[in-house]
Amino acid sequence: MTFPDDVRYTREHEWAREQGGVVTVGITGYATDQLGDVVFVELPEVGRKLETGKTFGVVEAVKTVSDLYAPLAGEVVEVNGALGDNPAVVNADPYGQGWMVKIRLSDPSSFQSLLSSADYAKVVEEQHA
């Protein structure tokens, strides 16, 4: 499995793409592979303050459920409302249309603390072994 280089990752299988102090966040292709078909994504309200590593939502798949963890601290500025009607897009396009929230970072430099795609690939390899 390969992981895109234009985003950074967490050990909880989320990705984040940064632009002007705002990160777009979703779950990785590895995560969607493990979960199976996503049928519902519960997302926070716009304006909610998130703390690093704390849960901010839930992904329900047919066979299992998983919490979403904030990759970094900040404020939710947008959520992907399209997932309400079409949660399957999380499986089909996890790094694109399957995005979940946009967070304005409390500390824009914190983005650099996330994992590179190479480091994330190692995490997956370890957890998968």
Added chain:
Amino acid sequence: MQPTTALKHTPFYDYHRAAGAKLVDFAGFEMPVRYTGDVREHMAVRQTAGLFDITHMGEFDVRGAGAAEWLDRMVTNHVGALAVGQALYSPMCRPDGGIVDDLLVYRYEDHYMVVVNAANLAKDFAWLAQHKPAGVTLTDQSDETALLAVQGPKAAEILRGHVPDAALDLGYYRFMPGTLYGVPATLSRTGYTGEDGFELYFHPRHAATVWDGLMASGQPHGLELIGLGARDTLRLEMGYMLYGNDIDDTTTPLEAGLGWTVKMAKGEFHGREVMAKQKADGLKRRLVGFQLDGRRVPRHGMAIRSAGRVVGAVASGTFSPSLELPLGMGYVESALAANGTALEIEAGSTTLAARVTARPFYTRGTHRS
């Protein structure tokens, strides 16, 4: 080195790997849980046809004088009423009424085949061996038996020309010995999906012949490979039991809503006294089906509440691909078992609204009745 327990493989293991299946440990077997996606596989079975490797299930050969009478003491349904070529679903109970396993009994000309859950195979064999009278022989044929299920509205069309025509005329829960792509097989019109279909038993040495044959004749009809994930959503939409989730050593068939498989009039059997008492006194709890509002999914073990009080627990839950809503089953106090009763399900920090619903949840299946 980590200590590992070697997982068993069915004769179709290499096909699963080649198809890109996600494999999991299921009852000691490395089995496909998903090939392409749970929803796609589920809908293929509802709309066209699907192929399941269920070779992990166990098959026991039972024969000898008094075999039927003995089986009738071991299981709750009536083996003695079976005609040759008929199969029967039944719980097998302990004297206290708890369910050892749920199984199928097939009546052949000169013997019976008992088909059991993989997870219970060793327990069942020991239980049966312990109670077996002299004169009845019990043989575990599981390693000599491959089992595939072809399920879905196109199942019969896929097999046409590759099984005797008479097999296509079999009624539900009827079977015949015959040939399948030229090899000897038991052809059984049974399944765990609610759709028309067949379960096909044959020797593992013929695995490649049958698999390749099914792939070739299934392809024009849209036959898809189906993993254990969709097997579970298909059975749950029908309200069929999964041992370990919905029934176990602590539940009786009556509590599980399997009263139709308990034949009090046939004579003595394990659990009969307890079930007679339950019938006389009424049940304290019952397995009910429920649907939920919203799209959060109930999961095994979640508490069920009514007016804030815990009244039971979720046995099985899933998101129904056919109905596009969450549903489940669970045991609740009998007073709360009526259709339409409002229940609350605890899902972590939130509470999900549910209401008791008649089963099967899915009523458009093509299985014969």
